[in-house]
Amino acid sequence: MEGGVAYENDLNLKETELRLGLPGTGSTIEKGVSGARNNKRPLPETREEGGANGKPDAQHDDQENAPAPKAQIVGWPPIRSYRKNSLQPKKAEAEAAAGMYVKVSMDGAPYLRKIDLTVYKGYPELLRALENMFKLTIGEYSEREGYKGSEYAPTYEDKDGDWMLVGDVPWEMFLSSCKKLRIIKGSEAIGLGCGA
Amino acid sequence: MGPNPKMRKEFFDSTRSSPFPDEVLERVLSLLKSHKDLSPEIVARRFPRVKSVTLKGKPRFSDFNLVPENWGADVHPWLVVFAAKYPFLEELRLKRMAVSDESLEFLAINFPNFKVLSLLSCDGFSTDGLAAIATHCKNLTQLDIHENGIDDKSGSWLSCFPENFTSLEVLNFANLNTDVNFDALERLVSRCKSLKVLKASKSISLEHLQRLLVCAPQLIELGTGSLMPELTACQYAQLENAFNQLKNLSTLSGLWEASAPYLPVLYPACTNLTFLNLSYAFLQSHELESLLCQCPHLRRLWVLDTVGDKGLEAVGSNCPLLEELRVFPADPFDEEVIHGVTEAGFLAVSYGCRRLHYVLYFCRQMTNAAVATIVQNCPDFTHFRLCIMNPGQPDYVTNEPMDEAFGAVVRTCTKLQRLSVSGLLTDLTFEYIGQYAKNLETLSVAFAGSSDRGMQCMLEGCPKLRKLEIRDCPFGNAALLSGLEKYESMRSLWMSACNVTMNGCRLLAREMPRLNVEVMKDDGSDDSQADKVYVYRSVVGPRRDAPPCVLTLSGL
Numbered sequence: 001m002e003g004g005v006a007y008e009n010d011l012n013l014k015e016t017e018l019r020l021g022l023p024g025t026g027s028t029i030e031k032g033v034s035g036a037r038n039n040k041r042p043l044p045e046t047r048e049e050g051g052a053n054g055k056p057d058a059q060h061d062d063q064e065n066a067p068a069p070k071a072q073i074v075g076w077p078p079i080r081s082y083r084k085n086s087l088q089p090k091k092a093e094a095e096a097a098a099g100m101y102v103k104v105s106m107d108g109a110p111y112l113r114k115i116d117l118t119v120y121k122g123y124p125e126l127l128r129a130l131e132n133m134f135k136l137t138i139g140e141y142s143e144r145e146g147y148k149g150s151e152y153a154p155t156y157e158d159k160d161g162d163w164m165l166v167g168d169v170p171w172e173m174f175l176s177s178c179k180k181l182r183i184i185k186g187s188e189a190i191g192l193g194c195g196a
Numbered sequence: 197m198g199p200n201p202k203m204r205k206e207f208f209d210s211t212r213s214s215p216f217p218d219e220v221l222e223r224v225l226s227l228l229k230s231h232k233d234l235s236p237e238i239v240a241r242r243f244p245r246v247k248s249v250t251l252k253g254k255p256r257f258s259d260f261n262l263v264p265e266n267w268g269a270d271v272h273p274w275l276v277v278f279a280a281k282y283p284f285l286e287e288l289r290l291k292r293m294a295v296s297d298e299s300l301e302f303l304a305i306n307f308p309n310f311k312v313l314s315l316l317s318c319d320g321f322s323t324d325g326l327a328a329i330a331t332h333c334k335n336l337t338q339l340d341i342h343e344n345g346i347d348d349k350s351g352s353w354l355s356c357f358p359e360n361f362t363s364l365e366v367l368n369f370a371n372l373n374t375d376v377n378f379d380a381l382e383r384l385v386s387r388c389k390s391l392k393v394l395k396a397s398k399s400i401s402l403e404h405l406q407r408l409l410v411c412a413p414q415l416i417e418l419g420t421g422s423l424m425p426e427l428t429a430c431q432y433a434q435l436e437n438a439f440n441q442l443k444n445l446s447t448l449s450g451l452w453e454a455s456a457p458y459l460p461v462l463y464p465a466c467t468n469l470t471f472l473n474l475s476y477a478f479l480q481s482h483e484l485e486s487l488l489c490q491c492p493h494l495r496r497l498w499v500l501d502t503v504g505d506k507g508l509e510a511v512g513s514n515c516p517l518l519e520e521l522r523v524f525p526a527d528p529f530d531e532e533v534i535h536g537v538t539e540a541g542f543l544a545v546s547y548g549c550r551r552l553h554y555v556l557y558f559c560r561q562m563t564n565a566a567v568a569t570i571v572q573n574c575p576d577f578t579h580f581r582l583c584i585m586n587p588g589q590p591d592y593v594t595n596e597p598m599d600e601a602f603g604a605v606v607r608t609c610t611k612l613q614r615l616s617v618s619g620l621l622t623d624l625t626f627e628y629i630g631q632y633a634k635n636l637e638t639l640s641v642a643f644a645g646s647s648d649r650g651m652q653c654m655l656e657g658c659p660k661l662r663k664l665e666i667r668d669c670p671f672g673n674a675a676l677l678s679g680l681e682k683y684e685s686m687r688s689l690w691m692s693a694c695n696v697t698m699n700g701c702r703l704l705a706r707e708m709p710r711l712n713v714e715v716m717k718d719d720g721s722d723d724s725q726a727d728k729v730y731v732y733r734s735v736v737g738p739r740r741d742a743p744p745c746v747l748t749l750s751g752l
Contacts, residue, residue, distance in 0.1 A: 075260030075667075076642070077528045077558060077585045080317065081370075082343040086476060087526060 049154065100175070102156075106134050106183040124172050130154055134183060141167035156181045220417060222382035223501025236277035248312075249278070250286035255690050255730050257665060258474045259317060262692055262728065264716055266743040270294045273741075274303070280305040287312035287338075294318070300325030304332035311364075312338040319345030323353045323372070330356035337390075338366035345554050351376030351399070353659035357384050364388040368395035371417045375399045386411040395419025398452045404434060409438035418442065418465075419450035423458045423477075430507040432461065440464040449473035459487055466490035473498045474525050485510035495518040501536035501558060508541030520547060522552035528558065528585065539566035546573035553611075554579040561592040562619060567601035577609040581616035587668070598620055603628035606636075616640040626650040630657025639663045644669055644708055651675035655682045665690040673700030676729075680707055683731055693729040701726045712738055713749040 019176050051105060104113045120126040139150035146165050147153045154166040156176040166174070166181070222313055239246075247267035253269025255262075271293045278285050279531065287306045291704065292327065295318045310333050315321075323346065329339065330353055355377045357364075364384065369376070376399060385391060385408050394412060396405065400421025409415070442465040454477035466472075469491045474484070475498040484507040489701065492513045499507065501523050511518065540560045546552065553575040562584050571577065582601075590596055598619035606612060606629050613635055617625060621644035629636070637660050645651065651671040654664065655678055664686065673697035683689060683704075705713040716728040738748035 073587065075257065075262045076587065077525065077638075078260050078642075079525070079528050080259045080343060081261065081345070082317070083475075083524065085529075131718070159491055 045109045100179055102134070102180050104130065104181040104183070107185050109134065115181075117175055123167050123174075124169075126166070127154065130181075130183065138183075138185075141165075143168075152183050154181060154183050212443075213476060225649075233531060236274045240277050240281035240659045244281075246278075246282045247285060248289075249274075249282075249285065250291070251290040251293055253292040255292035255665070255688065256292070256663075257421050257667070257690055257692065260414075262667070264743065264745050265319075266294075267716075268294070268739060268741045268743070270296075270741060272296065272299045275299055275302050275306070282311050283307060286310060289314040289316075291316045291545050291723050292317050292318065294320045295325070296321055296532070297318050297325035298321040301328035301332075309335060310697070311335050311363075312340075313505065314342070315344050316340075316342045316625070317344060317362075320630050322419060323348035323349045323351070323374075327353035329361065330354065331358075334358075334361065335363055338393075339364070340366055340368040341371045342368055344371055346371055348374045349619045352380075354384065355380040362387050362389065363531075365390045366393040367391065368393065368419065369397050370395040372397040373399065375451035377514040378404055382407055382411065389414075391415065393417040393447075396421040396450060398422050402458065403431060406431065406438045406520045409435075409442065413438075413441040414444065414565075415442055415702050416444050417447035417471075418445055418454075419473075420448070421450060423454040424633040425456075426740075432458075436461050436464065443468070445469060447471040447473070451477040453477075454479060460481055461489070463490045467492070468504070469494060469689070472498040475522065477499055478502045478526060479507070480504075481507035483509060488514040491515070492517075496554075498524070499523040500524055500526045502526045503537075503539035505537055505544065508537060509544040512544040512546075512721065515549055517551060518545070521549070521552060522554075522556040522746045523558060524556075525585065536560055539563050542566065542570055545571040550574060556581040556583075558583045558585060560585050562598065562666050563591045563593050564596065564598060564600040564604075565591075565593075567598075568604040571605050572735065575608050576604070576611060578611050579614040580612060581614065582618055583616065583638070584619040586637045587618075588620045595626070599624040599628070600677065603632075606632040610635065612636055614638040618642060619644075621652065622646045623650040626653040630654055633658050635660055639664050642668055645671060648672055648675035648678070655679035661685075662687045664688075666692070666694060668693040670695060672696055673703070676700050676704060677707075680704070682732040683708060683711055684733060687732065689731040690729070691726075694729075696726045696729055697724050698726050699724070701729055702751050709750070710734065710748075714742065714749045715749065716745055717747075 032070065100117045101114045102117055104115055115133075117126070123141065127141075131138055137150055138150050138152050138154055139147050141147060146167075155163050156166055156174070157163055157180050158180045159176075159179055163182075164189065169177070219520060235532055251274060253271075253273065257263060257391070258267065269292060271290060279302070283306065286309050286518075288303065288310075289312070295315060295585050300321055302559070305314070305328075313333075313336070321344075323714055324652075326339075326341065329336065351372065351374050352571070354369075361384075365386075365388070367388075368380075376397065379398070381400075382404075385394065391412050394408065394415055395417070396408070396419055398421055402421075402423060405420055406539055409418075412485070418553070439461055446466045448462065448465065448469055448471070451474055454600070459479075466487070467490070472486075472487070472491060472494055478500060479487075479502060481503050484503045488494070488510055491514075495517055496513065497511060497518060499511075499522070503510075508523070513522065514595060523541070525536055527535070537557070537559050539559070542555075542557055542559070542562075546569065550573060553576045555577065556579075562582065567582070591598055591601075598617075599622055601619070602615070602621070602625045604749070605615065612633055615629070615633065615636055615638070619628075623646045625670050626645060626649075628641070636658050639654060639658070639661065641654075641664075641719040648671055650669070652675055654661070655675075662685075666752070667690075669691075671691065675694075676691065676696050677700060679689070701713050701715050705711065710733060711731055712734045714730040715726045716730070717725075720725050734750075738750045742748055
């Protein structure tokens with residue numbers, strides 16, 4: 001998905017779409033969509049092509065592609081297959097039972113966190129939680145200027161694969177579309193100040 | 197013919213009643229020291245009378261799926277020779293061997309005195325093989341099936357023990373998942389009055405467990421089945437009573453799906469426990485603490501990291517006699533969820549458990565300072581296995597490599613025999629190891645080191661090094677070839693995903709004709725790369741049972 005493409009008039013698709021949503025989120029999704037402002041703010045990274053002119057440092061890249069590669073190292077951590085197989089079902093159970101976990105990464109942090117979005121009632125709570133978790137200041141959101149005045153900006157990847165600024169869409173819509181969070185800093189954060 | 201597993205004679209166990217002539221023992225003792233790899237025929241020739249055999253087959257990294265499945269270590273050729281030369285064989289213990297149902301049946305039928313079978317981390321057999329053992333081994337005293345890759349077809353194998361069979365002393369079938377024939381099991385347990393060890397599988401419910409315990413109050417080691425709650429108050433009382441009868445219990449394990457309300461039922465049996473294996477029980481810190489309060493004599497403890505640092509603080513406070521601690525990760529592959537244990541838990545244990553000498557610790561963060569303090573508190577470590585689960589992770593406070601941590605370990609723990617390192621490590625770690633680890637026999641290295649020098653330090657130092665296993669390190673041919681003479685005094689070397697090439701391996705094989713150099717290639721890798729290398733001594737040259745994916749370079 002390229003950044004910068006605004007979605008309009010796809011209500012038909014959304015209404016007929018089959019979704020796996022949490023109980024109770026179905027109807028709010030419909031409402032959210034009809035009034036949607038689709039402010040897709042492309043992050044600089046999404047416009048980069050990989051390859052010849054190289055990528056930013058490995059750490060950055062790893063976080064960009066966070067999910068699969070690290071977890072796929074064969075035979076690491078060194079746990080016997082028997083133990084792996086015995087514990088696996090347990091983990092799946094535990095995850096299915098609880099909330100809506102999304103990964104949270106931050107540029108420069110060595111490992112990712114996970115939070116349960118259902119615990120928060122709205123954006124202010126979520127932002128304070130992130131500030132506490134990573135020991136930083138994010139500040140106030142404004143539609144026009146994003147998180148101006150802060151060195152950091154919380155972004156999230158939605159179900160379309162696009163990176164959005166946290167706060168751009170109504171809370172319920174955010175809940176239903178957020179796949180993972182990423183706190184970016186520095187120039188990228190400033191660059192997000194402009195709209196799509 | 198056949199694989200070259202390592203072989204050990206066990207004549208020295210004092211519980212064994214059959215004596216051996218001194219001249220046999222002397223000859224055996226002199227050969228044992230070399231631990232050379234032999235073929236069945238040579239073994240049979242050198243050791244004319246053998247009652248007990250232990251065979252270890254595949255490289256240890258096969259436990260982590262790094263070795264091709266059909267690599268070898270088939271037990272069958274050994275059994276064929278043993279049937280001819282040692283028909284009176286009584287005990288067979290196999291580790292990481294390929295074992296088929298046919299082999300198990302062959303074993304059951306050809307050795308009339310057979311008493312003890314132990315299978316650990318083996319694969320290739322099913323419950324049909326167990327049925328054969330149960331059917332034919334009239335003198336069986338021990339059946340220990342532990343962490344194998346079994347094709348678990350059904351539990352009816354238990355019914356194959358004849359009704360007049362009463363000699364069983366050890367029964368461990370915790371490995372299995374299917375339902376067993378409980379009535380058959382209950383009858384078996386009732387009539388085997390000498391049963392000392394019973395380790396049940398997950399399928400055994402609490403109600404079943406109660407009935408078994410009533411039949412066998414003399415148990416010394418118990419592995420429970422599932423502790424899923426499904427008891428009435430009356431049943432709970434009965435279970436409590438049953439545990440109360442277990443006056444001699446020294447080992448408790450199993451505890452699958454252990455749930456808090458049912459843990460207290462175990463308490464009466466805990467007074468004499470020396471080994472508590474909770475590594476399949478998802479316990480919280482307070483649950484662990486309550487349990488530990490009941491076990492004043494605990495020497496060995498295995499737990500999941502769900503107990504957290506707080507749980508480990510409880511260990512430090514309640515287990516002054518602790519000698520061994522293993523902390524396994526409940527969620528090893530989900531690196532995003534931050535939980536588990538940290539350096540704080542390990543520190544807490546070290547302050548309270550000064551006799552600790554064996555540790556296996558999986559964590560997601562560690563510091564050099566913590567490790568230095570830990571070994572200061574517990575200088576008697578013989579086995580120090582630390583796994584910082586994110587490869588190449590530095591000291592999370594200082595951001596420096598973990599070199600000083602392992603430097604402290606090898607400097608302080610002069611009795612160290614086994615070491616596993618992890619985290620961000622430069623060649624300096626290996627300089628320390630080479631310089632100080634004078635008693636080190638087994639060393640495991642992953643995602644570490646900066647250059648060939650690292651491996652050279654290990655090979656040039658460490659006079660007692662026997663097993664060296666390396667993966668994903670920047671060590672190349674120069675490093676590999678720096679250990680030529682050393683490999684003859686070592687049991688084995690494993691190197692995978694390093695920078696070793698086929699030419700380097702060929703050179704090694706040429707220079708050292710008494711070594712087998714096995715190379716396993718990964719799919720789609722460069723022709724010149726030696727992706728996985730396994731080097732071991734052999735007096736019989738390349739083995740003939742190697743599959744096509746294993747190339748043996750030998751100078752012979």
